[in-house]
Each structure stands twice: as C-alpha cells, then as structure tokens.
Amino acid sequence: KAGVTQTPRYLIKTRGQQVTLSCSPISGHRSVSWYQQTPGQGLQFLFEYFSETQRNKGNFPGRFSGRQFSNSRSEMNVSTLELGDSALYLCASRTGGRYDTEAFFGQGTRLTVV
Amino acid sequence: SQQGEEDPQALSIQEGENATMNCSYKTSINNLQWYRQNSGRGLVHLILIRSNEREKHSGRLRVTLDTSKKSSSLLITASRAADTASYFCATSSGNTPLVFGKGTRLSVIA
Numbered sequence: 001k002a003g004v005t006q007t008p009r010y011l012i013k014t015r016g017q018q019v020t021l022s023c024s025p026i027s028g029h030r031s032v033s034w035y036q037q038t039p040g041q042g043l044q045f046l047f048e049y050f051s052e053t054q055r056n057k058g059n060f061p062g063r064f065s066g067r068q069f070s071n072s073r074s075e076m077n078v079s080t081l082e083l084g085d086s087a088l089y090l091c092a093s094r095t096g097g098r099y100d101t102e103a104f105f106g107q108g109t110r111l112t113v114v
Numbered sequence: 115s116q117q118g119e120e121d122p123q124a125l126s127i128q129e130g131e132n133a134t135m136n137c138s139y140k141t142s143i144n145n146l147q148w149y150r151q152n153s154g155r156g157l158v159h160l161i162l163i164r165s166n167e168r169e170k171h172s173g174r175l176r177v178t179l180d181t182s183k184k185s186s187s188l189l190i191t192a193s194r195a196a197d198t199a200s201y202f203c204a205t206s207s208g209n210t211p212l213v214f215g216k217g218t219r220l221s222v223i224a
Contacts, residue, residue: 043214100144100206105156
C-alpha cells in the first residue's frame with residue numbers, strides 16, 4: 001500500500017510569488033490535514049479536509065488556502081509569499097473523520113522563500 | 115498555543131541506555147499519541163494510548179498516561195543509534211485536530 005505522497009519535496013520561491021503544494025493520501029483515506037513546521041513554532045495545524053470539505057482551519061492568514069478533490073488528493077496554496085513562510089509543510093491522512101486516530105504523514109515539502 | 119509540551123527539549127544518551135521523554139498537556143483528551151521524526155522528514159506514528167489506559171507497550175516502547183496530572187511519558191529501552199530522532203506527543207479530544215508539542219531531540223551515541 002503506497003504511503004502519503006507529497007510533491008514537490010523541495011521548492012525555492014521568491015517573496016511575493018505564490019506556491020501550490022500537493023498531497024496524495026493513502027488510498028481509501030478521506031481526511032487530509034496540513035501542518036507547517038518551523039524551528040521556532042514547531043508543528044502548527046493549517047487546515048483539514050474531509051470528503052472535499054474544509055472541516056477545520058488553524059490560525060493562519062487568508063494567504064494560506066487549500067482544497068481537496070474527489071479522489072481525496074489535496075493541494076494547499078500560499079499566495080504573496082513572505083520570508084517567514086519558509087518551512088517544512090507536512091500533510092497527514094486518516095481513514096475517517098475522527099482526529100484521535102493514527103495519522104499517516106508524508107515526507108513533507110521543504111519551502112524556502114528568498 | 116501548543117497543547118503538549120515535551121521535556122526535556124534535548125536528550126543525549128549512549129547506545130544501550132534507556133531514554134525517557136515526558137509530555138504535559140492542558141485540557142481533557144480522548145487519547146495521546148507519540149510520533150517520531152527523523153531529521154527533516156515526515157512523522158511516523160509510534161503508539162496511541164487512550165484516556166482510560168494507564169500504560170501501553172509496543173516492542174521497546176513503553177508509554178504511560180496519567181490523566182490526573184495531564185502527563186505522559188515515553189520510555190525507549192535499550193536505545194540504538196537508529197532511535198536518534200525527534201519525538202513528539204500529540205493530543206486530541208476527537209473533534210479537534212491533533213496538537214503537537216515542540217518535541218524532544220534524542221541523540222543516541224554509538
């Protein structure tokens with residue numbers, strides 16, 4: 001069974017640009033969550049999608065957005081990039097809707113904003 | 115704000131020794147989970163302990179949970195160099211997203 005796949009693995013962008021990251025969950029998983037990881041703030045929850053609907057959103061500005069497709073694949077978009085957006089972005093998938101079950105993480109996308 | 119707080123922030127031990135990491139949290143939970151992260155990579159689920167459980171084992175891992183003190187500990191016995199990683203606790207009440215602590219960086223020296 002294939003794991004969670006995130007693409008691309010590494011990305012370098014310039015301030016002001018926008019970026020789209022992709023996450024393909026484990027087959028059959030309907031929930032995809034996104035996290036931002038930085039040395040200073042640790043792992044912070046961005047948002048979660050379940051059956052194409054955003055169920056929860058973390059405390060991030062509107063520049064951060066996402067969506068989920070009918071095949072459960074998810075994308076997140078960051079517009080007007082800032083230096084502080086440099087981070088490891090992780091997505092995690094679950095089988096069902098409850099958060100208190102095991103989450104399966106992808107390898108992450110390392111975004112560097114210059 | 116972070117729900118879980120791991121202690122210590124960093125731990126360095128010799129191969130073969132035991133490693134103990136602690137996690138404290140603030141609100142009621144359904145369960146507590148521990149994850150491992152190798153440098154710059156994704157998190158791997160290690161173990162889940164439910165709020166009505168006090169202790170759980172998985173291989174060389176032993177997790178305890180004390181809901182009265184809102185704390186948990188992860189013990190790795192007979193550590194190996196391959197255990198070198200960051201370890202995170204994460205809590206959820208079921209309807210709220212997992213909230214992670216900042217992790218404990220474990221270094222196992224061969």
